[in-house]
Amino acid sequence: MAEQFPLRLVSSYMLADAVRHLVFERADGQAFAFAPGQFIQVHFHYADGKPTKRSYSVATVGAGDATPVSRIEIAVSYVEGGAATALLGGLQEGETITASGPYGRFCLFDNDANRRYLLVGTGTGITPYRAMLPQLRQVIAARGCEVNLIFGARNEQELLYDADFTAFEREVPGFRYYACLSRVPRAQPRAQDRQGHVQALIRELAPDPAGDIAYLCGNPNMVDEAFTLLKEAGLPVPHIRREKYISSK
Template structure:
């Protein structure tokens, strides 16, 4: 059985019109350390008393071992009428939720020797990649790995954590940040901004089984489409690591 622990809200802000950034600390004096790419579960009750849980990938830029009092970040999508949405919208600073974890294996692997990572995300599925940035920097500096991040959103205002990825790209020449916008482009777009869905632009980057490992996280339709495209390009299944977000819940595939 998972061990539940109290989480105290210490900060929050809006990332996009329907997505909030929430920062928690464990409220029992214990650390909440995790591997970049993992998620925690939030446990609560529906109005009829039935037990419920939702999973949220940890977005914390993870560059050290977290100790007691160190905060972790998650991104929460607000869905009209959703039970979890009501839970988070009604939570004040200092308020407490019950959590468990961390869980999951959607992580960079120490034995990887690939020349390039293809990171693909939609919506809050981009949060694991934010936490991986220090590890990606080490892979680029230590073994010359390249990284391409394709992030799908409808509008520029819905590109979660884009300021972090833009800044990282400026400081790391081996990192390429490619926002893919399906509805609205910025007035003065960067040359790497694309119009359309991430799966429409994946072929541009010529996935190569001899050098690539791909990560897929987000909308199930996107994950399935990109998975098939990567297999079609010759990538074996072990080189395609994926999680699907169903009702804000990462599902390991």
């Protein structure tokens, strides 16, 4: 069993109407080392005392490698009647929870030699890509590859970390940020916005079996449909890396 450790809430803010960004530090004074793309598990109990846990990708923007960080940031979607929502939705600054990790291999690989990354996310599935930004800066500079970040949301208010991705696009040539809005367009549309779902934009970007590696994170239906689309375009299965986000009560 992985080591468990206490996390103390330092600060928080609402990213959207039903998504809260939380910033923790380890209450035991230890630093936290993770690879961008990994997640932690939050451990707690149901009202009947039965133990359970929920997984959350680390959103912390660190140094771009496994250098320990002092803060652990996550994004939490509120689920009506959800046990984790009751715990994390009402958590106050200074209060503690129990966590473990990091876990997962939804990370950039050191031996990747591709010409382009297609990073696709919906909802809080965009979170691991925020943590990857410093690493992506290094990869673009070192290998000259292109990165297309594709974010699917219903409206502008649900584009989590939009300012972070927009600023990064201005700073880093080779990084392009696309927003696919399925219901309501931005009040001030941008050139790389699209109306509709991420699958249509994936087709527009013409996946290249010889040069692309794709990451898919978020809604299970999106992940499955995009995986099929990319596989039909000829991408090798090892070059389509997936992580599904399933809402649990």
